[in-house]
Structures are given as C-alpha cells and as structure tokens.
Amino acid sequence: MQPSFKGKVWVLGDDIDTDIIIPTDYLALPSVAEMAPYAFSPLRPELAGQIKPGDIIVGGKNFGCGSSREQAPEIIKALGVACVLAKSYARIFFRNAVNNGLLLLENPDLPDAVKEGDEVEVTPGVAVRHAGKDYPLAPMADNVLEILSAGGLVQSMKKRNGLA
C-alpha cells in the first residue's frame, strides 16, 4: 500500500478526450518531454505550464475517452501529476495509465465536490479526504495492482525477462 499524500487539484470536466490531452499534431514529436508543454492545449493552453509536480487532475465521467494514444497518460505522468481522480475512465486510457504506472482513482462524488485549487489528501486504495469528508475509492483488480506496484508494464516485463 502506498503512503498517503496531499495535492492541489486542477478540475476538468466530463469526457476529457485524448485529443484534448495531447492533440494529434504533436504526436509525432520525438519524445514525451517535447509533447508535454502541449498537454490539454485545445481546452486550456496555459494548463501544462501551471501544473506543478505533485498536483492532482480531477475529471468527470469517461476521462481519457478517444484514441489509443498512450502519450496521454505518459504526458500526465511527465508533468509530475501525482494521480488522476475521476468519476470513470475510458478503458484504453485506463490500461495505458496502469501500464505506465500512473495512479487512477475513482469516486462518483468527489469531482463535483472539489473546486480548482483545493487541497485533497489521498490514501491509495482507501479514500480521498476533502474538506473534512472522506470519499471512498473503488477497489482495483489484483493484476492491475501487480503492474502498478512493479512500476508499470515495462518494469514488469523486464522482471519476466530476467533484466530486473
């Protein structure tokens, strides 16, 4: 179990799609580091520059819908985001995030309760505390936890292949 941590939230809405997270225009840039400044640019061009390591992104329902582009969770991770908190996730984004060791948390009520700039305290696997209230987190499947605890799928495959 990971220890608790606190972070400041950036609040986005429902159906934040992968074209918003990283537009196709920037997908052929040679590295995720070069793409990162363009994260969320169609919706909020200034956001990538404002996010600080340890911050938390809050979305509504169906976060990460759209294309299979794995740069979406990779860029969120590259910005130093501690975790994403949403009502629900699109399935490819969910798998991609797990495979890149990006923590995704799910709760139906918290996204409507927080305001941008609020601080929340996350206890992974248990709950998120905001304004004195605990919001329970949906449990994760064992195989998902296994990949997350290995630090992502690359690490987990390295272990399998005797490289780590």
Add this chain to the structure above:
Amino acid sequence: MTGHTLIEKIIMNNTGAADVKPGEIVTVTPDALMIHDIFVPFVANKFEQMGFSKIWDPDRAVLIYDHLVPAATVDDVRHFKAGDAFAEKYGLRHVHRNDGICHQLMVEAGYVKPGSVAFGTDSHTTTYGAVGAFSTGIGYTEMAAVLGTGELWVRVPSTIKVELEGELPPGVTAKDVILRLIGDIGADGAVYRALEFGGSGAKALSLASRMTIANMAVEAGAKCALFEPDEKALEYCDKAAGALDLAKLRPDADAVYEKVIRYDAKTLEPVAACPSQVDAVRPVRELAGTKVDQVFIGSCTNGRLEDLSAAADILRGKKVAPFLRLVVTPASREIYQQAAEQGILKDLTDAGAMVTLPGCGLCCGRAGGIMASGEVVLATNNRNFMGRMGDSTVQIYLASPVVAAATALAGVIAVPN
C-alpha cells in the same frame, strides 16, 4: 449454467474455458496483432526495453502505415524508417506501406475472421467485430508486451444487446444507426462493455455497413462490437474462413444481457453528431441550413465502396456549391481501384471533389484538408473532438455519406431527398 453471449463464446473458444462470466479476468492468445505507423517507433522502443529478443509469432503481426501516408512532414518519414527496421529485425512479413487504412485492410486482406481475437494500437480496432471477431484497441506498451509474450489479460465484458428490426428507409444508413445509438446511450454508455448487434435489420446490413457500426462503437466507450457471423461475413473474409464452425459463434438463446436496446429501423432518420461531442446527436433536419466550408467523405468509418457509390449517386452530373471544398478519401487501394473502374471517381471529380490517396490524414488532423479557425466541416469519420481536424475552433459535424453529398451540393447542411 446459463447461456453465453457472443463475446463470451469467442473468449471461451480462445481460452478453452467451459464457462466465463462478466467481470472475470482471463488471459487470451491473439490471432492477429495490428500496429500502425504513428506508434510503431514506440512499440519498437518498448519491446527492446522490455528485453525481448524475438516476436512470439511474427506471422500474427501486421504492420500498416496509414496515419502518415503519404508523409506530410519530414518527421513523418522517421516512423516509416522505424517500422521498416523493426519489421526487418524481427521478421515481420505482413507489412502494408501504402495499401490503405489499417482497419479496412485487416478485414479486406483476411487477417481477421469470425471468432478471431485481435488487438491493435488504434482505438477503432473494434471494426473487426463486423465479421464476428473480438477486436479492441491497446496502447503501444501493451502491444510490445503481447508481441513478446503472445498473451494478454482481458476482463470479460458484460454485453448490451442492440436489436435492429426491419428495413432502413431510403437515405438512412448504418451511420445513422450508430450515431443514434451513441446519442441515446452517451459517449460512456458502453464503457467496458461489448455491444452485440442482432435482429433482422442487422442481418440485412452489408459487411461494409456493419464495419461502420463496429468502428464507431468505441465512441460509446465499447470494448468491442459484434455481429453474429453469417455467410456475408465469410464471403467478405478470406475464403479459408469457410472451414470455420459458425455454430460455435452463435449467442445462446438464454444468454444473459446487461440490457437490450431495440430499434425499429423504419423509424430512424438521418442524424448528425454536433460539435464537439460524438453523443451530441440531432436529426439532420434540425441542422439544415447550417453553412459549411468543407465536406469530407472517407475514413475507416465511411470510406468503402458503398459509401463512395452512395455519394456519387447524389453528386453525379452536378457541381459542389461555390467556395465549398469536398475531400473524398477511399479507405484502401482496392476500394480506390474499384471506384475508378466503376466510374465513381469520375462522377465525384466531375462534381468538383478532391479525391485523395487512401489514408488517415484528414480524419486524424495530420494532412489532406486541415481546417482553419472558425470553419465548419461536415464529415463522415468517427470523431468530432475539439481540434481533431485542424484548429481547435473548427466545428465538426459527423454524418453519413448521403448527408455529406447532399450538403456538398447545397453548401449548407442538407437532408438528402
């Protein structure tokens, strides 16, 4: 034991399990893996980072260049070089460098068959459900892992049954069926779920139309969208598929569905998804008169022969509206050639269309008709996300090729006669 839905049957056939239930996590062995140009450098890089030295079964992997074909920038070429090097190093034989859009080719070239399990690095991999295959999109890290191991975990999805009964009215197409469904259930209405299409209306659809529906199922969040495989599916696939036992690929009468949604085909009408949400679906008649700058007919959703032919029937002998740009992109070289042989390309170009080479260019916002601030496009592809086809203020309406052709003539969104 209760009966099984089609996705459950396919998973059971693949794993050898006597029973599976929604929510269970199972490990499947893919029959086909599709990698496209835009992600192949990342797949290659992750594959080597993971420490694999060979691909588990190179003959099950298909590498397709489509998003960047023909190259629009110098950087795009880097992807082809990376793909070529990966194919050469690991012995991939199935490489398509300029044959068309990946999802069209996977079906057209017979890489997927009824009952196949297939994964691809593109979200619209759901398309192969048209022939009764379980196919879905994955990321490049996962593709690298499955290329090395030959296995992938999946959660058995619950199934939403969509019963389409009766005959579609003239001018109403498969695109209107799937847009209506997405509008009704929402962009997250089928997240983690399988959609299973049945009923006399579904059986009557051509394979091309079924591909349109399965392609867009992911816009409702579906993991996959399946049509029960029939003679039409076998005809369209590689003839070798004829040896398949289709009896094993029928949903049971007592299968358990999460929900059943019914449509009477004759009550459906032309609809469009309005900017910038795929589920903001409205009847075209309510949008009639909206001025458009560009019309796009093509993509893996609606770039097949029946789509081009339906558009040509409307455009033949007429001219597109002044100042309007009409871009047409056939989904594959084979379709392009057939459209040429049948005089469809002549009808389209006579009317003023720009016919581009098969590829993903405009649909994924990379090339071939990119649009500027404040412009409006009516397009037959699958996504109208903000910024998808150029500037983030471009207004994208999604509709059928029939509506697209009528709109191209009128210069404003128009209901086909």
